[in-house]
Amino acid sequence: MPNAIASEIVLRMVYLGVVDGLFMASFQRFFPILLTRSGRLKKRSVIMMTITRLIPIVAGFMVLLSVLLTHYVHPNWVYLTIFVGINLFQSGITGFCPLATILKKLGFPQ
Known part of the structure; x- marks a missing residue:
């Protein structure tokens, strides 16, 4: 029960x-x-998590996590926010995303 x-x-x-x-x-x-x-x-049918959907989810989660860590733990956690922002910026310009490469190797569908 x-x-x-x-x-x-x-x-x-x-x-x-x-x-x-x-x-x-x-x-x-x-x-x-x-x-x-x-x-x-x-x-309900099972929704597959694709790389295209996972990248903004992970990026958003990392930004929120780093902001919370910056506020509650130590101000140096702001560098994680900066790193994620720079990575998103370069990914938008070049089309290369390290997270996408890692997820492909883990076997997630495109």
Whole structure:
């Protein structure tokens, strides 16, 4: 019974949009069921996380993380924000993204 309650909570979190980005894809892989607006359970196809979707997710997460670390831990964490910004800038100009290369080697779909 506790597993059914935990599954129900996870399904409601997915429905409400609390779990997003990378976590959303992971949860949908293991819980491919979604609550509809009427409260009924509905089977849902698994959304594949592609490199094109992962790059802005990871970049945004790194910027937010570095800003929080700069504020709460030490001011030198601002250099991580600068590094991510420079990397995004050069990636936009040159078309080369080190994260995309790493994700390709890990086997993520294009």
